[in-house]
Amino acid sequence: MAMEIIPKSRYPDDPQGQAFASGVQSGWVVTSINGQNVQNEDFGKIMDLLDDEVADPRFSKSTALALEKQGGRLAEPAAAPLQVQFNSIPGYVYKGAQLKEDGQDGFAR
Known part of the structure; x- marks a missing residue:
């Protein structure tokens, strides 16, 4: 499950911002990898x-x-x-921390 999504991409192909740039949201789960169903x-x-x-x-x-x-x-x-x-899980509401920008290290809870 995607838990703590960095809420912005800092530069093209930023590895810490790829999920955000792709629209992935906290609480979503991986359903397939290279077309292989992993649910x-x-x-x-x-x-x-x-x-x-x-x-x-x-x-x-x-x-x-x-x-x-x-x-x-x-x-x-x-x-x-x-x-x-x-993909999202129908009916599931993510209740984890939303990351916020931290002037020193980037992002924190």
Whole structure:
């Protein structure tokens, strides 16, 4: 699920503003990656397809440990360029933090 969307794109292809620039909203979920339906897939597999990590490496001792705990990769990364489809969940209302611009670090809760 997309949780904290940076509310603006600072420059073309800004990796932290791509979701916003594409119209993705907080609370939306990934439904397909490169045309493959992932709606019923394990979260770890979706993250592996996106070549992302379930455990944030800033808070784990190592990415290797996080992968080992998960049982290894559940999927190989999808081929670039990625086409990720998001969709809202009917009836779901996102109640998480909306990021606001912070003069020092960019954006904060």
